[in-house]
Amino acid sequence: MLKVYNTMTGRKEEFLPLKRGKVGMYVCGVTVYDECHLGHARTYVAFDAIRRYLEYKGLEVNYVQNFTDVDDKIINKAREESRKGGADLPILIKGIVKKYTGEYFACMDKLNVKKATCYPKATECIPEMIEIIKRLIEKGYGYEVDGNVHFSVKSFNEYGKLSRRNLDECSHKTRVALEEQKRNPMDFALWKKRKEEPLWDSPWGKGRPGWHIECSAMSMKYLGESFDIHAGGEDLIFPHHENEIAQSEGYSNKNLARYWLHTGFVTLRQEKMSKSSGNFFTVREVLDKYPPVAVRFFLLSTHYRKLIEVSEEHLEAAKRATxxxxxxxxxxxxxxxxxxxxxxxxxxxxxxxxxxxxxxxxxxxxxxxxxxxxxxxxxxxxxxxxxxxxxxxxxxxxxxxxxxxxxxxEEIEEELLSLIREREQFRQRKLWEEADVLRQTLLSKGITLEDTPRGTQWRRL
Ligand SMILES: [Zn+2]
The missing domain is CATH 1.20.120.640 (Anticodon-binding domain of a subclass of class I aminoacyl-tRNA synthetases)
Known part of the structure; x- marks a missing residue:
């Protein structure tokens, strides 16, 4: 019997998919504005292995992973580039999104992460987001103030059920709330009024969707109002997943996901690896030094919910193990x-x-x-x-x-193979000393030789 740890209940539970033999799985994807670091790779490698195991058990997995392609971080990066005398903002944004989406796939392909069934992009699901927000306002969960729409956390009775927080814990945010005309400091944006590109028309005027509504719209669009697994990094539990639950369940009156799975943090020098702190290794720089299979092994050799401390020593050990x-x-x-x-x-x-x-x-x-x-x-x-x-x-x-x-x-490097052949020739000509020098050279490269009556055989150490 397969058991999975569900963040929602804090327990391991028997895994029972909604539809027999099928699994709907949504994994929160990256915001495409920079290179992937090892923290991202950990999450996507872990859920890839989980998906592969579910498939091995005979389940058909519909694996949906989004790209966030509209976000302040992307826009800010484009603004920086435009200040340096680049092209128009929308063109720069497109370029950044394209570049880092390509970068994501290049790294994940090397790490042998299977392709998702589909990769929705936030900008392709704006009408669906607007529909959800409209319904949330009708049902009293959302309210508009001057072109901005917020979600009222007080209106959703179960708010905090995933992260086990209560609303009173965050009263210190009052000042922010007043500035943004929120009824409660914890209320979050469904729609943000904007005057500059990128923006879309909506019943509340021109603007952009909030980040959380993107995942509600994309997961429900491709997996339905209820599906089996919703997954992501541990840092997404609050507020991202909590807010997704409030939006989706407020909208549909159904449980969004049966199982919530989260990967643990990746640390470097005992501190959380994150882009904002500058404390990270990019996937690319690690792959420059270590074979992809060793990096993948390293990321999988700690249980997916536990913290991983990255170090050269641990990566070396993973390399030797593979x-x-x-x-x-x-x-x-x-x-x-x-x-x-x-x-x-x-x-x-x-x-x-x-x-x-x-x-x-x-x-x-x-x-x-x-x-x-x-x-x-x-x-x-x-x-x-x-x-x-x-x-x-x-x-x-x-x-x-x-x-x-x-x-x-058969993928032994041609260079090594030619050394083996060369030594074989020395041996046949009874040039033992020369043959021995090559044997030592090969040994230092991890190849050991065995001379048998049927000729020389090699094997890796
Ligand atoms: Zn998400």
Whole structure:
């Protein structure tokens, strides 16, 4: 039985989708105005692995992830560029959105994150947002003041149910409220009156939608008024997801999502990684130094709800761990052993699945995998390749579920291959000293050689 931790109830619950065999899943996407940092990658890699596991269990996942392409951060960046003598603001905004959407896909492709079923953009769903706001005003949840529309948190009885906050906690915001003509300091914007581009016509005059209404409109448009999983980073619980709930449920009188899943923070030097603090590693700079499979492994090796501390040391350890798995699989395959998966579930597979069924406990499942790697290495050494191949099949199949793609054998670098050939020639000409120098060179590059009557065989360390 699959159990997932639901932020809404604070408990692990049995996962029961609304429609048998199908899962509707919405993950809050990025605001496209800058490069992705490792905090973003953690969230999207974690939910990608969760999606892959649900698919492995035979569920059909409709995975929707938005792009926020209208936001003050994007507009401010465009203004900066325009002050430097760039083109018109709308053109600059388009350029920024295009550039960083491309950047997002480039990084996620490298990290082997599967494409979502669809990627709605906020600017393509403005009519849907206006419809929701109209209904919210009719039902007494929203109110207009001078072209701005706010959501009245007092009108929604369950406000605070996700983040477990009560409204009285935030009275210090009164001054802000007065400035923005809000009835309550906690009220938030559904529609913002604006005089400058980008803006849209609405029943309340020209303006832009608030950030939270974007996700309400996009999730309901593609997944319906009620769906299974709503996910995002932990920092979105309040106010973003709380406000989404108030808007969507105020609008539809239905529960928006059955399960709310959140990833933990990523820290660097013990501080939360965030763009605003300047304390971050971009995905690109990490991928310049480490193989993508190692970065993906690193992000998955801590449980998705727990905090990850990033350091060179941890990334190095992840790199070594993935090399160990890759070498183990490659050594079995090089003996011509196909890793055919048996139809009967092995005891290892059952143990791995029971870890994953417990709120996607990848670290526990990885522990089982590394025990298997040790066993396979012993069997390979003892030339018991038949038994090694059976265990290796379990390793490979679980790594596939997690989206960990290892370099195939035949992908050995041409440079290394030519060194192996060169040494083989020295050996045939009985030039032992020269052959030995090359053996040492290859060893320093992680390749060990074995001279057999059938010729030289290589394997990765
Ligand atoms: Zn969102």
């Amino acid at each position: 090399e160990r798995i890759a070498a183990c699989l490659s050594n079995v395959k090089k003996k011509g052993m196909g890793l055919s998966r048996s139809m009967q579930p092995t005891s290892n597979r059952i143990a791995i699945e029971s870890a994953m069924d417990d709120d996607f406990n990848i670290p526990v499942a990885m522990g089982i995998i590394f025990k298997l790697v040790s066993n396979v290495n012993v069997l390979t050494k003892n030339e018991d390749f038949v038994r090694a191949a059976v265990l290796a099949a379990d390793i490979e199949s679980f790594c596939n579920v997690l989206g960990l793609k290892f370099r195939a054998d």
